[in-house]
Amino acid sequence: MTIQLTGLGVPVEPRDADLWARAARGDREAFTALFERHAQAVWNHAYRLTGSWASAEDLTSATFLTAWRKRGDVTLLRDSALPWLFTVAGNLARDEHRGRTRRSRLLRRIPGPPHVSDHADGVADRLDGEARLQRIIDAVRALPAAQRQVVELCLLGELPIGDAAALLEVAEVTVRAHLSRARARLRALLEEK
Numbered sequence: 001m002t003i004q005l006t007g008l009g010v011p012v013e014p015r016d017a018d019l020w021a022r023a024a025r026g027d028r029e030a031f032t033a034l035f036e037r038h039a040q041a042v043w044n045h046a047y048r049l050t051g052s053w054a055s056a057e058d059l060t061s062a063t064f065l066t067a068w069r070k071r072g073d074v075t076l077l078r079d080s081a082l083p084w085l086f087t088v089a090g091n092l093a094r095d096e097h098r099g100r101t102r103r104s105r106l107l108r109r110i111p112g113p114p115h116v117s118d119h120a121d122g123v124a125d126r127l128d129g130e131a132r133l134q135r136i137i138d139a140v141r142a143l144p145a146a147q148r149q150v151v152e153l154c155l156l157g158e159l160p161i162g163d164a165a166a167l168l169e170v171a172e173v174t175v176r177a178h179l180s181r182a183r184a185r186l187r188a189l190l191e192e193k
Contacts, residue, residue: 014030014033015079016034016037016076016079016080016081016082017076017079018030019031019033019034019037019081020034020071020074020076020081023068023071024071024072031067031068031071034067034081035064038081038082038085039060039064041082041085042059042060042063042064042082042085042086042089043056043057043060044056045086045089045090045156045157046059046060046063046089046093048133048137048156048157049089049090049093049137049152049156050093050096050137051130051133051134051137052130055093055096058096059089059092059093059096060089062092063085063088063089063092064085066088066092067081067084067085067088077163077166077167078163078166080163082157082159083153083157083159083163083164083166083167084167086152086153086157086159087153087167090149090152090153090157097141135190136186136190139186139189139190140152140156140186142189143182143185143186146178147178147179147181147182147185148182149168149178150164150168150175150178150179150182151178151179151182151186153167153168154175154179155179155182161175161176161179
């Protein structure tokens with residue numbers, strides 16, 4: 001979605017804040033423009049958080065559904081919807097992980113039939129890239145909450161430190177300190193595995 005500047009004939013992309021405000025008033029085209037602008041970045045972030053294409057697709061859909069539902073209640077930070085969308089995706093990923101963990105505990109209590117491996121399991125075992133990513137995701141989940149949030153936003157989400165600091169309502173130096181500690185801890189966690 002572009003807008004022509006009066007008399008100049010120069011196309012200008014509307015700012016996220018303008019699109020968000022229009023979407024909050026019910027403008028579906030404005031929300032569609034936000035979706036098209038940020039869906040790939042949200043999917044990439046969700047994939048980095050989960051290590052699964054299918055989960056990333058589900059998280060992306062759920063993130064934008066949440067955005068649509070809360071569009072009137074949210075004020076964008078620094079004119080970009082991306083930090084808020086990344087935060088929503090991170091929260092949804094953590095909720096899904098907790099739910100999956102609870103379901104897994106329940107399933108372990110129920111005796112089941114013997115496991116029969118199939119071709120899909122063999123293919124999945126050979127995808128060592130996804131296995132490495134899962135190790136990283138597990139290591140990130142093991143970090144203290146403040147460090148995990150900074151890693152998810154700055155390293156996985158590739159947000160600038162200033163944006164992460166504003167979103168988390170802390171000083172930039174605090175974000176840098178959390179990043180430094182998190183990197184050291186992640187190196188230690190990943191080397192011991």
